[in-house]
Amino acid sequence: MRGIFYSFLVIVLSFVFSCASAPTSEKAELSSVSVQSVPSKNRSFFSSINKETMRLVEIGSPWSFRQAAASIHRTSQDDYTEAERCLLYISAEIMKIAWPSENITWTVPPLSRYNQYTGAIESAKKGIYDLSTSGSDFLSVVLPSLALLTSPETMSGYYSRAEQSLKAALEMCPDSVLANYLMGTLCLGKNDSENALLYFKASNGKYSGGNKEILKAVAQSCFLTGRYELALSFGEELLSHFPQDIEILKTCAQAAYSLGDFDKTEGFVVRVLLLEPDNTSYVLLRAKILMEKQDYIRASSLLDAVEKRNMLSREYYILRTQLLRDWSKNNAAAIETAAEALRLYPDDTETMLVAAKTASVSGLVVNGISALELSQKVLQKDSGNIQAMEILLEEYIKKSEFTKAYSLSSALIQIPAARKTSLFSHIDICLALKKNTEAMELAKKEYDDNPADEDSCMAYIKVLFATGQEKSALQLISALLPSAGSRMKSFLYFERSRAQISEEAVLADLRASLTANPRNKDSLYRLYELYYAKKDWRRAQYYLKQVVALDPSNSVYLRKNSELEKLLGK
Numbered sequence: 001m002r003g004i005f006y007s008f009l010v011i012v013l014s015f016v017f018s019c020a021s022a023p024t025s026e027k028a029e030l031s032s033v034s035v036q037s038v039p040s041k042n043r044s045f046f047s048s049i050n051k052e053t054m055r056l057v058e059i060g061s062p063w064s065f066r067q068a069a070a071s072i073h074r075t076s077q078d079d080y081t082e083a084e085r086c087l088l089y090i091s092a093e094i095m096k097i098a099w100p101s102e103n104i105t106w107t108v109p110p111l112s113r114y115n116q117y118t119g120a121i122e123s124a125k126k127g128i129y130d131l132s133t134s135g136s137d138f139l140s141v142v143l144p145s146l147a148l149l150t151s152p153e154t155m156s157g158y159y160s161r162a163e164q165s166l167k168a169a170l171e172m173c174p175d176s177v178l179a180n181y182l183m184g185t186l187c188l189g190k191n192d193s194e195n196a197l198l199y200f201k202a203s204n205g206k207y208s209g210g211n212k213e214i215l216k217a218v219a220q221s222c223f224l225t226g227r228y229e230l231a232l233s234f235g236e237e238l239l240s241h242f243p244q245d246i247e248i249l250k251t252c253a254q255a256a257y258s259l260g261d262f263d264k265t266e267g268f269v270v271r272v273l274l275l276e277p278d279n280t281s282y283v284l285l286r287a288k289i290l291m292e293k294q295d296y297i298r299a300s301s302l303l304d305a306v307e308k309r310n311m312l313s314r315e316y317y318i319l320r321t322q323l324l325r326d327w328s329k330n331n332a333a334a335i336e337t338a339a340e341a342l343r344l345y346p347d348d349t350e351t352m353l354v355a356a357k358t359a360s361v362s363g364l365v366v367n368g369i370s371a372l373e374l375s376q377k378v379l380q381k382d383s384g385n386i387q388a389m390e391i392l393l394e395e396y397i398k399k400s401e402f403t404k405a406y407s408l409s410s411a412l413i414q415i416p417a418a419r420k421t422s423l424f425s426h427i428d429i430c431l432a433l434k435k436n437t438e439a440m441e442l443a444k445k446e447y448d449d450n451p452a453d454e455d456s457c458m459a460y461i462k463v464l465f466a467t468g469q470e471k472s473a474l475q476l477i478s479a480l481l482p483s484a485g486s487r488m489k490s491f492l493y494f495e496r497s498r499a500q501i502s503e504e505a506v507l508a509d510l511r512a513s514l515t516a517n518p519r520n521k522d523s524l525y526r527l528y529e530l531y532y533a534k535k536d537w538r539r540a541q542y543y544l545k546q547v548v549a550l551d552p553s554n555s556v557y558l559r560k561n562s563e564l565e566k567l568l569g570k
Contacts, residue, residue: 044136045115046083057087058138060178062102063209065091069106077109085109086117090139093121097146098178101212101242120144127151129158135165138176142169145182152189162186177203177214184217193224212238216248223255231255246275253285262289280311287319296327317341318354331362339367349385352378356391363553371395371553386418393425398554402432420455427459431466439463454488461495470499490517497526506530521550528560537567 046054049072056068069091072084080088085108092108111118116133117140123130124146133140145162148155155162163186169179184199200217208214215238222231235252242248253268269286273279283302290299300323306316317337324334338355345351355366356374366374372395378388389412396405409426412418423442430439440463446453447460457480464473477492484492490513497509507530513523524547531540541564548557 045117046087046137046139048081048083049087053087055173057091058173058176058178059207060094060098060142060176060181061207061209062095062099062211064177064207065095066105073106077107080109082112085111086115090117090121090143093125094146094178097121097124097149098181099211099213116140117143121146123147124150127154129155129162131161135168138169138172141165141172142176142179142182145186148182148185148189152185155189159186159190175202175205175207177205177208177211181214181217184221188217188221188224193221197221197225197227212242216245216251219248219251219255223251223258226258228255228258232259244275246272249275250282253282257285257289262292265289280306280309280313281315284313284315284319288315291319291322291326296323299323300327314341314345314348314351317344318350321354321358325358325361331358331364334358335362335364335366342367342369347381349378349381353385353387353391356388360391360394360553363551372399384415386412386415390419390422393422395553397425397429398551400432400556402429405429406433406435424455424459427463431462436463436467440467454485457488458491461492465495465498474499486516490514490520490523494520494523494526497523503530519550521547524550525557532564537564540564541568 053068053071056064056071069088072080072087074080074084088106088108089111092104092106095102095104114122120130120133120140120143124144127147127150129147130144133144135141142165145166147158148162163183166179166183166186169176170183173179180199180203184196184203187193187196187199197218200214200221204211204214204218215234219231219234219238222228222234232252232255235248235255238248239245239252249268249272253265253272256262256265256268266286266289269282269289272282273286276282283306287299287302287306290296290302299319303316303320303323306312317340321334321337321341324330324337328334335358338351338358341351342355352374355369356371356378358364359366359369359374360371369377371391375388375392375395378385379392382388389408393405393408393412396402396408406426406429409422409429412422413426423446427439427443430436430442443456443459443463446456450456457476461473461476464470464476474496477496481489481492493509493513493516497506497513500506500509507527510523510527510530513520517523524543528540528543528547531537531543541561544557544561544564548554548561551557
């Protein structure tokens with residue numbers, strides 16, 4: 001069954017990436033390292049070895065190594081030539097370094113002496129890139145790059161040399177599983193995930209035999225290149241054979257989270273924590289998932305546990321700020337936590353975004369910096385950051401800076417990844433600027449495409465009223481009211497109140513609106529306006545204070561509240 005599974009994975013990969021191929025060779029210039037020309041195919045040391053056996057070794061997969069070992073098998077160790085001994089040793093050591101999940105099925109006879117090939121392997125095992133090999137054949141070119149696997153953190157200074165050597169090796173043996181795998185590993189080290197995926201795909205050909213290390217690399221590269229569904233698919237299949245592999249579990253957890261499948265993500269995270277109970281990163285990831293699922297009590301317990309361990313991190317501060325802001329509604333504590341996060345990580349984009357959102361929601365500043373300023377700071381680093389654009393848009397709207405808001409929302413609605421709320425904000429901005437034709441075109445199309453969507457209906461009704469189509473608006477309200485939920489019902493009563501003639505009917509609809517949703521800011525503000533017009537200052541302030549509580553940073557509401565306080569002699 002395992003063989004069938006691996007064969008299936010190889011076929012799937014070949015199909016998915018049928019249009020892709022490993023990157024072609026490029027000319028490279030080395031400044032401090034001497035340029036190594038493309039090696040010749042001089043096999044003087046291994047000249048006694050059958051060419052087909054040498055090709056199997058150069059392919060470098062577990063399957064090909066076993067075939068090569070079988071082809072030179074001797075009944076007595078004394079019958080092996082020195083070249084054969086060296087080849088069996090090289091094959092076994094590569095297996096240990098590159099393919100540790102595979103079994104070595106041949107006996108390695110003792111070497112009588114060491115040479116450049118064994119020296120390169122011994123250096124690689126110590127994390128050293130061997131610069132002394134002759135480069136006269138495939139193995140002398142490729143073996144130093146095994147250090148990419150044994151000590152990746154120290155290899156950045158040798159990337160240029162390794163890349164040149166591996167390209168030379170691939171010119172000699174384009175279908176080498178080992179050389180393609182090492183080149184993919186090199187690309188990952190250089191944060192070139194797209195090319196890494198292409199090389200790993202090339203290594204996963206007919207000679208790979210569905211090797212675990214290669215398939216893990218493919219799954220990881222799929223994740224890094226945003227192919228989350230494919231990463232999760234391969235990861236889950238691998239887990240069916242290697243259920244305790246921590247790296248596969250982590251890849252699956254991250255891929256599932258990126259796909260928004262929080263139930264599946266939590267399952268993987270729990271399995272990670274069973275193997276690594278002190279892994280704070282995954283404790284925090286679980287807390288993050290629970291918050292996405294609005295299970296704030298359990299999330300809070302996990303954050304408390306992390307705090308007790310004194311393992312505070314950027315992710316901890318971000319999650320704690322969000323929990324205080326969104327669940328506890330403790331804006332003061334949320335601001336204080338965001339301020340500490342910003343002090344510790346002043347240039348971190350995610351920290352600035354959480355601080356900006358918290359400042360926007362609370363109407364307060366974080367370390368003396370407003371939500372508008374924080375979002376602008378993020379956009380200076382990343383002009384296309386959608387979340388920063390959305391926060392900045394909210395701030396412009398609060399300040400009634402609709403011309404600036406229009407420019408920003410016009411850009412936002414062109415970005416496919418932007419939330420649909422940006423479109424509805426843009427429609428509201430168009431209405432504020434009397435761009436009724438544009439508002440109608442957008443609202444009508446959205447309503448026609450999604451007539452059952454509440455936000456689409458709301459936008460369309462607002463535009464109908466704004467463009468003088470009161471009859472159509474009231475007909476649609478009458479049709480929607482009987483089956484509307486509380487949020488929608490509150491909106492519909494408010495909109496209907498705008499068409500009522502008598503004050504009694506207006507007040508009845510506004511009260512019905514607040515019965516359905518006591519936090520309807522529009523209805524509260526309309527009641528403020530009615531009582532203000534009647535010079536009933538105390539009732540006017542009663543409703544306006546609720547509006548200010550819902551939108552504490554809105555300068556218009558704050559100014560009007562100050563006016564009322566003066567009228568009331570406060």
